[in-house]
Structure formats: structure tokens, C-alpha cells
Amino acid sequence: xxxxxxxxxxxxxxxxxxxxxxxxxxxxxxxxxxxxxDDLAAIDQLHVGGRKASRELAxxxxxxxxxxVLDLGCGTGGSSRLLEVEYGVQVVGVDITPPFIQVARWLSxxxxxxxxxxxxxxxxxxxxxxxxxxxxxxxxxxxxNLPDLQQGLQEIHRVLKPGGRxxxxxxxxxENPEPxxxxxxxxxxxxxxxxxxxxxxxLLLQEAGFAPIFQQEVTEEALQWRKKHTxxxxxxxxxxxxxxxxxxxxxxxxxxxxMDNLASGKVRLFQAGWQRV
Numbered sequence: 146x147x148x149x150x151x152x153x154x155x156x157x158x159x160x161x162x163x164x165x166x167x168x169x170x171x172x173x174x175x176x177x178x179x180x181x182x183d184d185l186a187a188i189d190q191l192h193v194g195g196r197k198a199s200r201e202l203a204x205x206x207x208x209x210x211x212x213x214v215l216d217l218g219c220g221t222g223g224s225s226r227l228l229e230v231e232y233g234v235q236v237v238g239v240d241i242t243p244p245f246i247q248v249a250r251w252l253s254x255x256x257x258x259x260x261x262x263x264x265x266x267x268x269x270x271x272x273x274x275x276x277x278x279x280x281x282x283x284x285x286x287x288x289x290n291l292p293d294l295q296q297g298l299q300e301i302h303r304v305l306k307p308g309g310r311x312x313x314x315x316x317x318x319x320e321n322p323e324p325x326x327x328x329x330x331x332x333x334x335x336x337x338x339x340x341x342x343x344x345x346x347x348l349l350l351q352e353a354g355f356a357p358i359f360q361q362e363v364t365e366e367a368l369q370w371r372k373k374h375t376x377x378x379x380x381x382x383x384x385x386x387x388x389x390x391x392x393x394x395x396x397x398x399x400x401x402x403x404m405d406n407l408a409s410g411k412v413r414l415f416q417a418g419w420q421r422v
Contacts, residue, residue, distance in 0.1 A: 159393075162244040163251060166390055173385045180255040182226055187386040189223030189252070191330070192286040192314065193367045193403070193414060199224050199285070200231070202314050202416050205359060208232040212280040215239065215304060217269050218287030221391070222249030222262070228283065229261045237279075238264045239272065270296045277306045285314040289331050289340045298353035305421040311355060313417045314363075318342045321410035326402040328395060343415060350419050358418035367414040368407040375404050 166188070167177045175184055182189070190196050208214070210233030216225045219238030222245075228234050240246055246266040253259045267273050270293055282301050291297040301311055316331070318340040325338060332338035341349070347357070378387070378397055389396045406412045 160244055162391070163248050166248060169385050169390050177251075178255050180252065182230060182256060185223065185226075185252060185256070185386075187384070188388060188390055189221060189226070191220045191223065191388065191391060193316075194314070194363070194370050196227060198314055198363070198367075198370075198416070199227055202283075202285075202312055203228060203232055205416065205418060206281060206310065206312050208234050208281070211235065213237070213278065215272075215274070215279045215282045215301075217282055217284040217301070218290065219249060219264065220245050222253055222264060224283065224285060225249070225262055225264075226253060226256060226258050229258050234281075236262045236283075237274070238262065239267050239269060239274075240264070241266065241268055270300060272300045272304055274304045276303055277309075278304050279309060280306055281310045281312055283312050286316055286331065288313070288315050288346070289317075289338060292339055294339065294341065294346075295349055295353070298349055298355075302354050302421055307421060309421045310358065311350075311419045311421070313415065313419070315346075315415060315417075316340060317346065317413045317415060319406075319410040319413045323409070323411060325411055326405045328399050329403050329406065330392065330396075330399045340412065343413070354422055355419040356422045358420050360415060360417040362413060362415050364407060364413045364415075368404065371400065371404040371407060375400050 170177045186196060190199060192198065212234045214228060214234045214236045216236050216238040219225050219240050222238050225236040225238040229236055238249055243266050246264045249264040253262050265273065269287065270291060282305060288294060288297065324335060327333065327335065378400055392399060
């Protein structure tokens with residue numbers, strides 16, 4: 146695996162992740178082999194806005210039961226499971242981080258959803274998937290992890306059926322040109338943050354063969370959500386199930402930096418839909 150991909154995989158999780166999560170679930174009084182989505186809510190949506198943001202994007206998407214969805218950069222599979230349960234779709238999740246895929250498979254089995262999902266450890270820029278396989282591709286906070294975004298979008302286009310949709314809830318470069326406050330949840334160093342401006346992404350999408358369906362900036366909502374969670378994390382409330390289980394103690398600083406970057410205009414958030422043409 147190239148050095149950039151190794152660095153990305155190492156950034157997100159260590160090999161002890163599953164063991165750490167199991168211990169935390171037991172400490173919370175839960176059975177790690179019999180869980181519900183509500184049990185996992187605090188650790189299962191590793192993006193700004195949590196389940197609310199996922200539901201808002203899914204509602205815009207207008208999913209139909211039985212449709213096939215690729216969850217790009219699925220992490221531990223939280224959005225995959227939410228889409229399966231609440232929208233009736235079939236999901237394949239892909240992520241470059243082996244511990245995330247291990248946890249995604251375990252949690253889907255523990256929630257009784259393993260028959261409706263599949264998780265594959267792979268590079269989003271080289272998908273081991275068939276042409277025209279999916280009705281939709283779902284991407285939350287993933288594109289800024291792709292060093293070669295043009296190649297990634299070409300792969301997305303390839304695996305989508307004609308007329309299929311790319312659904313985005315993504316972080317973009319803001320108008321403030323000052324350096325990011327680091328670390329942030331997607332990067333420890335500036336060299337590993339691949340943020341694009343909305344205009345740059347729009348051009349790349351058009352070149353890759355996509356046409357816009359909808360777009361909405363959700364920066365202010367993201368900032369308010371992050372403020373609320375940063376205050377809670379700073380107070381050090383005695384919670385066992387938190388994103389720190391995924392990212393470790395560094396998550397406190399990551400969350401604060403993300404809030405500062407949002408507030409200062411260094412990053413922006415959008416949800417959007419694009420269609421393969």
C-alpha cells in the first residue's frame with residue numbers, strides 16, 4: 146500500500162479498536178453481540194451533525210426500498226445501518242481502514258443487519274466493484290481524504306447506474322485562506338488534508354460526467370452542532386460511549402479545532418446531490 150494510503154489508514158484507527166469498543170459497551174451495560182442503532186448512536190455517526198445530518202441528506206435523496214447504495218468511506222458502518230433500517234436500501238460499505246471494516250461487520254451482525262450489508266476494505270480511488278452496480282453513492286466527509294479526487298470521481302461514475310446519484314455531505318475549503326487549525330478529524334497535518342473549494346469540486350464533477358440536482362450549505366448548522374458537542378466534551382461529562390473511543394484523547398483537540406475552523410471561515414459544509422449523465 147502506498148505511503149499516503151498507509152498514513153490515512155493509520156490516522157483513523159488502531160488495531161485495538163474493536164476490543165476497546167467491546168469493553169466500553171460492556172461497561173455501559175450492553176451486550177456487544179445484541180445491539181440496537183440507538184445503543185450505538187453516540188459512536189456510530191463519525192461526521193458533523195450526527196444522525197440528523199444523515200437523515201436530512203437521505204430524505205433529500207428520496208431512496209426507494211430495495212435500491213442499492215455504496216457507502217463511500219463508511220467508517221464503522223453507522224450510516225450504512227441507518228440507511229438500511231430507516232430507508233430499506235441494500236448497502237455496500239467501503240473504507241481504507243481495516244479496523245473500521247472489522248468493527249462495521251461486527252456491529253452489523255450485532256444489530257441483525259449483516260444479511261443486508263457488505264463491507265469491503267479498499268481504496269475509494271480503486272474500487273473492486275462492477276460497473277453500473279449501484280443506484281446511489283453516499284459520501285459523508287470522505288472526499289477530503291482522496292489525494293486524487295479526479296480518479297475517485299471517475300470510479301464513482303463507473304460504479305453508478307445511468308441516472309444514479311452521488312449524495313454528498315462534505316467539508317470544503319472556506320474563503321479564509323489562513324492555515325487550518327490542526328489536527329482536525331480528517332488530518333493531523335496540512336499535507337494530508339485534501340479540501341477543495343465548492344467551485345473546484347463542481348468543475349471536477351462536471352468533468353467526470355455528473356449534473357447537479359440540489360445543493361445546500363449547512364455550515365451554520367454544523368457550527369452550532371459542533372459548539373454544543375465541544376462544550377459537552379470540555380465539561381468532561383462522565384460518558385463512556387463517545388467519539389474518543391474511535392479517535393483517542395486527541396479527539397478533544399480535533400473537535401475544538403474543527404469548531405474554530407468553521408467559525409473563522411476556513412472550512413464550509415454542504416450537502417448536495419449530483420446525477421450521473
